[in-house]
Amino acid sequence: MDQINVLVVSKRNMHEGFLKDIEAVAPSVSARDASGLLVKELREEGPGENTWTTEAMIATLEKETRQEQARGWDDRTAGRSLDSLLAEAEVMYASLMWPKDILRRAPRLKWVHISGTGIDRYLGSEIFDGRVIVTNGRGTLAVPIAEHIMALAFSLAKDVPRLIKNKAEKRWERFTNLELTRRTMGIVGMGAIGGNLARMAKGIGMRVIATRRHATEREHDAGYVDEVFPHAALRDMLAESDFVALALPLTEESRKLIGEKELQAMKPSACIINISRGAIIDEAALIRALKGGRIAGAGLDVFEKEPLPPESELWQMPNVILSSHMAGSTDRMSGHVIELFGQNLRRYVSGQALANVVTRDKGY
Numbered sequence: 001m002d003q004i005n006v007l008v009v010s011k012r013n014m015h016e017g018f019l020k021d022i023e024a025v026a027p028s029v030s031a032r033d034a035s036g037l038l039v040k041e042l043r044e045e046g047p048g049e050n051t052w053t054t055e056a057m058i059a060t061l062e063k064e065t066r067q068e069q070a071r072g073w074d075d076r077t078a079g080r081s082l083d084s085l086l087a088e089a090e091v092m093y094a095s096l097m098w099p100k101d102i103l104r105r106a107p108r109l110k111w112v113h114i115s116g117t118g119i120d121r122y123l124g125s126e127i128f129d130g131r132v133i134v135t136n137g138r139g140t141l142a143v144p145i146a147e148h149i150m151a152l153a154f155s156l157a158k159d160v161p162r163l164i165k166n167k168a169e170k171r172w173e174r175f176t177n178l179e180l181t182r183r184t185m186g187i188v189g190m191g192a193i194g195g196n197l198a199r200m201a202k203g204i205g206m207r208v209i210a211t212r213r214h215a216t217e218r219e220h221d222a223g224y225v226d227e228v229f230p231h232a233a234l235r236d237m238l239a240e241s242d243f244v245a246l247a248l249p250l251t252e253e254s255r256k257l258i259g260e261k262e263l264q265a266m267k268p269s270a271c272i273i274n275i276s277r278g279a280i281i282d283e284a285a286l287i288r289a290l291k292g293g294r295i296a297g298a299g300l301d302v303f304e305k306e307p308l309p310p311e312s313e314l315w316q317m318p319n320v321i322l323s324s325h326m327a328g329s330t331d332r333m334s335g336h337v338i339e340l341f342g343q344n345l346r347r348y349v350s351g352q353a354l355a356n357v358v359t360r361d362k363g364y
Contacts, residue, residue, distance in 0.1 A: 003028055004026070004030070005031075005032075006345070007034055007088075007089035008022075008033040008034065008035060008092075009035060009098045009099060010094050010098065011096075012115070014334045014338070015334040018338050019031045022093075028349065033073075033075035033076065034086075035061060037077060037081070038061070041082055042058050056306070056307055083105055087106065087108070089108060090108050091110065092106065092109060093113050093341060094113070095116065098112070098125075102126065103129075103131060111132060111135070111348060112127050112132055112133070113344065115140075117136055117138050117141070117364075118136075118250060119364060120249070120363060134357065134358050137337060139191075140336050141336055141337075142195070143196050144330045144332070144333070145193050146199075147200070148323070149327070152323075153245075153273060153299065156296075156297045157271075159175070161318060161321060180243075182205060184207040184209060184240055185198075185241065185242070185243050186210065186237050186240065186243065187210040187247060188210070188246050188258075189248025189276065190211075190225070194247040194248075195223075197245055197247060198210065201224075202224040209225065209226055209227045209237055209241065210225050211228070211231055211233070211237055212230070213231050215228050235265040236265075238266050239266065241270055242270050243270065244266065246275070246281070247276055248280065249276065249364040250276065250280055251362070254280050256279065256280070256282045257281075258281040259285050260285045260289075263285055263289040268296065271295065271296050271299065272297075272299075273300075274302055278302040278303035278306065279304055283303065283314075290317055291317075298321070300321070300323070308322065343355070
């Protein structure tokens with residue numbers, strides 16, 4: 001079998017032996033890591049078609065590359081240029097970004113794998129013109145992300161920010177907090193993350209309800225979900241929820257799905273949690289609802305603009321818990337990501353259909 005060249009062009013938090021893990025899939029596979037060459041190009045020439053690329057993304061990749069070089073990381077690119085590696089690449093793995101003019105510079109390219117789940121920021125790229133197969137990491141980090149949602153729910157229920165503040169100020173204060181058992185978790189988006197969240201919430205005795213895009217009527221007792229609502233009944237589901245978790249991809253249909261009317265439909269005692277994309281919530285409307293007491297709190301991992309600007313009112317709100325788009329960033333992230341990519345690479349080597357194929361039209 002001809003050699004299959006896999007080129008890693010950007011990555012996050014990958015373990016040192018991941019190139020060997022990729023090559024272990026089959027004797028015909030050869031892997032190289034061009035992340036250092038890409039970050040050098042981005043610094044010298046700018047992002048090009050990476051219109052979604054931010055300074056923070058470039059800085060993250062640059063910092064990781066420096067750390068790896070200091071450890072003597074073998075990226076197998078010594079004496080090679082990015083163009084020469086692209087010219088040989090048949091498979092490309094990318095986490096944050098990729099080189100400009102990919103299809104011109106990589107004429108042998110047949111498959112691009114995006115390690116994350118959301119593809120909204122990449123939709124303007126030429127890789128979606130039908131010439132190559134594009135897959136993503138859907139489901140890879142579903143369990144840790146569902147755990148993060150539960151952590152935010154517990155933190156809001158037990159007012160953990162208040163506990164931390166009291167510790168810092170050496171204040172002994174007893175106050176009433178909430179029990180999650182027998183309260184209702186409402187889930188918007190029943191993919192892999194939503195499914196795992198339903199299982200976890202049900203496991204601690206919560207009532208679980210959810211919207212499902214293709215549901216046409218209300219259904220009862222659907223697995224770990226007590227009741228499924230059709231998408232058109234979103235506000236009805238929101239009205240019954242004590243905690244609302246957003247776990248759906250960003251598409252034109254879901255952009256600003258949660259606005260003034262949806263927030264008004266929620267209970268004043270309810271909290272909303274977003275780990276999907278910031279643009280799914282109308283952030284200005286959310287701030288008004290939080291300030292006006294129309295909802296009790298929010299746990300946010302994603303924002304309309306990232307990093308969240310220092311001037312955002314969300315930083316100062318005591319009823320808001322923030323994390324820095326890191327719900328899936330765990331100690332086992334690298335292993336989960338490479339396991340899925342390896343499974344798909346085995347399919348590719350054997351000529352089978354790939355899993356997690358995404359399209360521009362659907363947005364996922």
